[in-house]
Amino acid sequence: MGKKRITIDPITRLEGHGKIEIFLDDNGDVDNAYFQVPELRGFEKFCEGRPAEEMPRITPKICGVCPTAHHMASTKTLDDLYKVEPTSPARKIRELMYNSFMFEDHILHFFFLGAPEFVVGLDAPPAERNILGVIGKVGLEIGKKVIEARKRTRNLITMIGGRVIHPVCGLPGGVSKPLTEENREEAKAAADYVLEFAKFALKLFDDIVLKNNEYVDIIAGDIYKHSTYYMGLVDENNKVNFYDGDIRVVDPEGVEFVKFKAQDYMNHISEHVEPWSYITFPYLKNIGWKGFVDGKDSGVYRVAPLARLNVSDGMATPLAQEHYEKMYSVLGGKPLHNTLAFHWARLIEALYAAERVVELANDPELTDPNVRNLPTEVPTEGIGVVEAPRGTLFHHYKTDERGVITEANLIVATVNNAAAICMSVEKAARGLIKRGNVSEKLLNMVEMAFRAYDPCLACATHSLPGQMPLEVNIHNSGGEVIKTLRR
Amino acid sequence: MKTLVFGLGNPILSDDGVGMRIAQKLRNRLHSVDVKEGAIAGLSILDEIQGYDRLIIIDSIKSEKGRPGQFYKLKLEELNTTTHLTSTHGMGLATTIELGKQMGYKLPGDIEIYAIEIENNTVFSEDCTARVKESIPGIVDKIIAESFRDFQKQEERK
Numbered sequence: 001m002g003k004k005r006i007t008i009d010p011i012t013r014l015e016g017h018g019k020i021e022i023f024l025d026d027n028g029d030v031d032n033a034y035f036q037v038p039e040l041r042g043f044e045k046f047c048e049g050r051p052a053e054e055m056p057r058i059t060p061k062i063c064g065v066c067p068t069a070h071h072m073a074s075t076k077t078l079d080d081l082y083k084v085e086p087t088s089p090a091r092k093i094r095e096l097m098y099n100s101f102m103f104e105d106h107i108l109h110f111f112f113l114g115a116p117e118f119v120v121g122l123d124a125p126p127a128e129r130n131i132l133g134v135i136g137k138v139g140l141e142i143g144k145k146v147i148e149a150r151k152r153t154r155n156l157i158t159m160i161g162g163r164v165i166h167p168v169c170g171l172p173g174g175v176s177k178p179l180t181e182e183n184r185e186e187a188k189a190a191a192d193y194v195l196e197f198a199k200f201a202l203k204l205f206d207d208i209v210l211k212n213n214e215y216v217d218i219i220a221g222d223i224y225k226h227s228t229y230y231m232g233l234v235d236e237n238n239k240v241n242f243y244d245g246d247i248r249v250v251d252p253e254g255v256e257f258v259k260f261k262a263q264d265y266m267n268h269i270s271e272h273v274e275p276w277s278y279i280t281f282p283y284l285k286n287i288g289w290k291g292f293v294d295g296k297d298s299g300v301y302r303v304a305p306l307a308r309l310n311v312s313d314g315m316a317t318p319l320a321q322e323h324y325e326k327m328y329s330v331l332g333g334k335p336l337h338n339t340l341a342f343h344w345a346r347l348i349e350a351l352y353a354a355e356r357v358v359e360l361a362n363d364p365e366l367t368d369p370n371v372r373n374l375p376t377e378v379p380t381e382g383i384g385v386v387e388a389p390r391g392t393l394f395h396h397y398k399t400d401e402r403g404v405i406t407e408a409n410l411i412v413a414t415v416n417n418a419a420a421i422c423m424s425v426e427k428a429a430r431g432l433i434k435r436g437n438v439s440e441k442l443l444n445m446v447e448m449a450f451r452a453y454d455p456c457l458a459c460a461t462h463s464l465p466g467q468m469p470l471e472v473n474i475h476n477s478g479g480e481v482i483k484t485l486r487r
Numbered sequence: 488m489k490t491l492v493f494g495l496g497n498p499i500l501s502d503d504g505v506g507m508r509i510a511q512k513l514r515n516r517l518h519s520v521d522v523k524e525g526a527i528a529g530l531s532i533l534d535e536i537q538g539y540d541r542l543i544i545i546d547s548i549k550s551e552k553g554r555p556g557q558f559y560k561l562k563l564e565e566l567n568t569t570t571h572l573t574s575t576h577g578m579g580l581a582t583t584i585e586l587g588k589q590m591g592y593k594l595p596g597d598i599e600i601y602a603i604e605i606e607n608n609t610v611f612s613e614d615c616t617a618r619v620k621e622s623i624p625g626i627v628d629k630i631i632a633e634s635f636r637d638f639q640k641q642e643e644r645k
Contacts, residue, residue, distance in 0.1 A: 040500070040609050040610070040611065041609055041610045041611070042610045042611040042612065043611045045611070046499065046611035046612065046613075058499065061497055061498065061499050061500075061526050065528060065529055065531075108530065130586075131586060131590070132586070132589055135589070135590070140591070143589070143590035143591055144590075144591055146590070147590060147591065147592065150530070150534075151534075154534065165525060165526065165527050165531060166526065
């Protein structure tokens with residue numbers, strides 16, 4: 001050790017990890033563009049034979065970035081499996097944790113991926129389009145604020161969930177413990193900070209993006225504009241809700257197409273399989289799969305921030321509602337099909353989450369010891385849903401009469417957007433590859449689409465170096481790779 | 488010097504969890520050193536490592552010509568660093584630490600990385616593959632010999 005020099009060439013990703021393959025026709029124009037993600041195998045088998053109540057602890061390990069979403073979806077699936085509703089205090093505790101998580105994830109995304117596009121500038125060299133570029137432009141204070149906001153929300157999640165990384169609080173019919181009065185005081189203080197930070201982030205967006213007509217034009221423009229269906233959870237008033245509600249789908253004109261309970265998802269969503277991809281492409285069963293195309297006749301739908309705002313009639317909190325109205329008025333009506341508007345929608349959702357955290361932290365019910373309804377039914381099957389930061393997340397378990405898992409199926413959030421991501425990549429490729437000439441801008445364009453959707457790609461693995469490079473392979477009509485672009 | 492041993496990986500994804508398994512074994516031997524394990528990625532790592540002077544990371548690696556069970560001691564600089572990100576899920580270890588430093592986190596100045604060659608990290612399983620599993624006790628001994636000589640001497644005296 002230490003004496004011999006070893007050269008290591010780490011495989012920076014799994015086979016097919018986030019790789020983009022573009023195929024040209026005989027004229028050198030784009031024939032097809034594919035976006036691939038790796039396959040992690042054997043999850044269902046891994047779950048089989050385990051007690052269902054272990055699932056909220058197992059499923060968060062699928063993703064090191066969004067464990068709280070899996071924990072919550074899984075806990076709600078157990079509620080459904082054992083046919084038991086959480087008590088009112090338990091539901092509020094879950095919602096407090098979940099909204100804290102959504103806030104943190106959204107804010108992080110904005111400062112690391114959204115802000116670099118706009119704050120640093122779309123024409124800035126890639127080396128500057130990062131959080132450090134943002135700090136350079138807006139000041140070091142911003143880095144400190146991001147750190148503090150994260151710290152406070154993570155403390156909240158730890159307080160409720162037991163652990164921040166892989167929470168353990170969710171039980172069928174409730175949660176493991178109520179908050180203490182001291183906890184609640186801490187939650188209130190954190191909530192105030194979080195709300196101020198969310199307002200600050202939107203102000204920053206306003207000053208830097210909205211006051212710059214060029215940026216507004218880019219967001220409102222044709223880049224990755226896809227006229228699709230949208231899906232998201234809404235409450236009883238058709239307002240955005242991350243934790244619970246009915247799943248509402250609107251058509252490309254914004255008209256409600258269907259509203260259904262999570263338990264009926266199989267009647268509304270089918271999964272299309274392509275020979276070149278490990279992942280399946282969910283689509284609206286009652287419209288049908290017509291390929292990777294826009295429009296009312298295509299079953300392709302989108303999820304995540306902009307989709308959630310598009311399917312709803314508004315936000316359930318006052319400040320978020322103001323910004324909601326502003327976004328649709330500035331960008332030209334509802335629904336919005338502009339993929340870059342995901343960034344704005346994400347900040348509006350962060351503000352909504354912050355307002356909900358304030359509302360919940362001030363609720364005296366959080367310290368009520370009545371945090372669990374004990375299940376009495378014999379389990380057979382359960383389906384649960386939440387809105388994860390990256391879209392609608394379904395968990396579905398079947399068990400024997402002892403509650404031991406016999407089947408498990410998940411539709412993870414990113415997968416719902418898989419078809420749309422392929423469409424955005426193809427759109428960029430068609431615009432920037434003509435007669436075999438590949439514009440160097442291609443990588444930038446592809447990257448912007450990626451950043452807007454922020455796909456979660458096999459994040460279950462952490463092997464070194466952990467970085468996921470973006471790689472685009474361009475094939476000629478004979479299938480040979482003629483060019484590789486990498487960042 | 489406040490030292491942290493941090494085993495990274497996913498305990499339900501075959502060999503991906505090897506870093507955590509080694510950390511668990513080190514905990515039993517290194518009584519006065521903080522040992523953590525985490526199935527985490529991205530910025531969450533920063534929360535765990537701040538406030539320490541010395542950090543020893545144990546993680547898996549897959550390289551072109553690697554033999555499962557082989558391991559390397561690396562410096563942070565040897566991992567490819569780029570602060571350019573395409574997704575929040577694609578943030579590498581070196582990048583994360585670099586970003587953390589620049590954002591003002593108090594992070595360890597002395598970082599050693601043990602990277603263990605693995606065979607499989609695409610199948611869900613709580614077990615490592617045979618060759619990786621067999622290599623664990625030997626790697627634990629070597630990490631102690633290499634990075635914790637004082638502890639080794641104490642153990643020998645006992």
